[in-house]
Amino acid sequence: ADVTVTPRSDGQVTVTPPSVVINAQTWNSLGATSNRICVTPKEDDDVEGAPNAVCVPKKTDIYGTGADDGQVCGSRLSHVTHTVSSSDAKYNGPGVPTGGNGPDLDNDPRTVDILIRDDDAAGLIFTPAVLSAVEGGSVTYRVQLTSRPQADVTVRAGAVTAASVADTTLTFTPATWNVPQAVTVTLPDDDQANGVRTLDLSHSVASSDPVYNGLGGAAVALPAIVSDDDALGALLGAGSVELAEGGDGAGYTLQLTAAPIAPVTIHVDGGDLVTAAPAQLTFTPENWNVAQSVAVTAVDDDVDAGDTVTAAIRHTSDAFAVGSVRAVIADNDTAALAVDQPAALTLAEGAGTTYPVTLATRPTAAVQVYVVTDGKTVAAPAVLTFDASNWNMAQTVTLTAVDDFVDSAVDVRTSLVNHAVLSADDRYHGLNVEGLSVDVRDNDVANLLFSTERVDVTQGGDATYSVVLATRPLAPVLVSLTPSTGVVVDVACAAATEGVDACLLFTPDTWNVPQTVTLTSRTGAAGSVDHLASSADAAYDGRSARLRVNGAGTRAVFLPLVVR
Numbered sequence: 001a002d003v004t005v006t007p008r009s010d011g012q013v014t015v016t017p018p019s020v021v022i023n024a025q026t027w028n029s030l031g032a033t034s035n036r037i038c039v040t041p042k043e044d045d046d047v048e049g050a051p052n053a054v055c056v057p058k059k060t061d062i063y064g065t066g067a068d069d070g071q072v073c074g075s076r077l078s079h080v081t082h083t084v085s086s087s088d089a090k091y092n093g094p095g096v097p098t099g100g101n102g103p104d105l106d107n108d109p110r111t112v113d114i115l116i117r118d119d120d121a122a123g124l125i126f127t128p129a130v131l132s133a134v135e136g137g138s139v140t141y142r143v144q145l146t147s148r149p150q151a152d153v154t155v156r157a158g159a160v161t162a163a164s165v166a167d168t169t170l171t172f173t174p175a176t177w178n179v180p181q182a183v184t185v186t187l188p189d190d191d192q193a194n195g196v197r198t199l200d201l202s203h204s205v206a207s208s209d210p211v212y213n214g215l216g217g218a219a220v221a222l223p224a225i226v227s228d229d230d231a232l233g234a235l236l237g238a239g240s241v242e243l244a245e246g247g248d249g250a251g252y253t254l255q256l257t258a259a260p261i262a263p264v265t266i267h268v269d270g271g272d273l274v275t276a277a278p279a280q281l282t283f284t285p286e287n288w289n290v291a292q293s294v295a296v297t298a299v300d301d302d303v304d305a306g307d308t309v310t311a312a313i314r315h316t317s318d319a320f321a322v323g324s325v326r327a328v329i330a331d332n333d334t335a336a337l338a339v340d341q342p343a344a345l346t347l348a349e350g351a352g353t354t355y356p357v358t359l360a361t362r363p364t365a366a367v368q369v370y371v372v373t374d375g376k377t378v379a380a381p382a383v384l385t386f387d388a389s390n391w392n393m394a395q396t397v398t399l400t401a402v403d404d405f406v407d408s409a410v411d412v413r414t415s416l417v418n419h420a421v422l423s424a425d426d427r428y429h430g431l432n433v434e435g436l437s438v439d440v441r442d443n444d445v446a447n448l449l450f451s452t453e454r455v456d457v458t459q460g461g462d463a464t465y466s467v468v469l470a471t472r473p474l475a476p477v478l479v480s481l482t483p484s485t486g487v488v489v490d491v492a493c494a495a496a497t498e499g500v501d502a503c504l505l506f507t508p509d510t511w512n513v514p515q516t517v518t519l520t521s522r523t524g525a526a527g528s529v530d531h532l533a534s535s536a537d538a539a540y541d542g543r544s545a546r547l548r549v550n551g552a553g554t555r556a557v558f559l560p561l562v563v564r
Contacts, residue, residue, distance in 0.1 A: 136189030144178035249297035358392035365424035376415035446539035459524025466514035475536035
């Protein structure tokens with residue numbers, strides 16, 4: 001007949017189904033689903049037994065081939081008993097023997113021994129699991145137990161080097177073990193820039209429950225991440241300084257904002273416009289907050305940069321970025337052309353003099369100086385070039401008075417010499433330069449010049465001479481020839497002038513081209529030829545000259561001296 005088996009738990013496990021029925025077909029089949037009993041340990045919050053309190057060898061028929069090479073362990077045992085009932089008298093009643101294929105751990109073959117591994121452990125739960133805090137600030141976290149204790153548990157939060165905890169003692173009972181309790185921790189503020197760091201907040205645990213008493217290690221440590229509120233940097237004592245080229249300097253200070261963990265060097269660079277001393281400053285963990293001075297002076301660079309110029313005094317460090325100090329510099333340079341007076345202030349036509357030229361400041365680009373005259377003088381060279389390498393080296397200009405071969409109405413004339421400046425340097429381009437002047441003394445006198453002082457000619461013979469002007473006329477000059485009695489001039493009159501039979505015409509272009517005159521002596525006696533100039537040029541108009549003619553046949557007459 002069918003046999004009903006009813007399992008009974010000792011309270012530590014649940015068994016399902018409440019009973020199984022074994023019949024003639026399944027009586028010897030352990031694999032049949034109809035006679036399978038499922039055992040499930042009950043979940044609780046208690047820590048019961050040590051993690052490996054009970055260990056048994058693994059059996060091959062339960063765990064498979066090779067299982068006997070190890071053990072299986074648990075925290076405690078649970079026992080399941082069974083009652084058997086059936087209309088078959090042999091299987092009805094409490095006396096029916098039972099047996100299992102596992103180890104008999106309680107020496108009772110009528111029970112099935114269940115090895116339970118407890119999932120509860122003694123420890124502390126922290127909320128949050130990782131504490132985040134900032135130096136100088138306070139933060140609160142909560143603590144509770146991981147399992148129900150068998151007795152009261154006292155938890156004391158301990159202080160560490162980087163954090164202080166108020167004297168806090170927490171007590172957890174078997175009834176309040178899972179009720180969170182608050183702890184406030186304060187992070188001390190230091191002056192050291194030590195970045196983000198981690199630490200463990202430890203807790204001591206005491207209880208008459210041996211599972212909790214003396215609990216230590218990671219189970220009672222709260223990891224904390226501490227953010228530094230000290231940023232490593234440099235504090236400048238001034239944002240700007242005022243300097244003057246050629247004047248006294250100024251200064252400012254530097255110090256660090258926090259203590260470094262190693263020496264920090266700050267380099268100081270004033271660039272081309274500022275000299276800074278010292279060139280570097282070193283701060284240590286001991287003197288980080290002691291201000292160090294930097295002395296700065298403006299470089300007298302000989303460059304016209306305007307009334308003021310600004311420069312940045314830069315600071316660099318491998319540890320962090322450092323700001324700059326603005327230097328406002330009063331410039332003492334003014335772009336100008338230095339032109340000295342010529343060695344001679346009065347020149348005769350054709351004569352020369354010299355004068356030196358330099359720049360007053362160093363240019364930022366090449367400077368061309370064009371020497372411009374008014375035609376009364378000529379400059380050489382006509383163009384001077386200065387640059388940053390020769391700006392203060394004098395270049396000599398030779399000034400020569402022009403010989404114009406003109407008899408001027410004014411004996412002394414003033415020649416103006418100007419200087420035009422071109423450059424890509426705005427301070428020099430188009431610079432207004434005061435001109436200089438020299439007096440030019442005229443050395444030309446209008447006159448008629450003959451090729452000979454006198455002409456010797458025999459009676460009936462011919463002779464020639466030539467005529468030129470001594471200076472260039474400002475207008476055509478007509479020279480009329482009037483011979484004395486007995487002298488005949490053979491020259492056509494180039495200009496139709498009434499009453500003038502013989503004449504010579506000179507222009508401003510032909511004034512120095514000799515013109516030939518042929519004369520004949522009819523008597524052989526001494527005579528002359530008068531020359532009279534007429535012109536719109538006042539220097540020549542009315543100018544006259546006489547050429548003597550000596551007759552070759554002239555005889556001396558001696559008269560007797562009669563004394564009465």
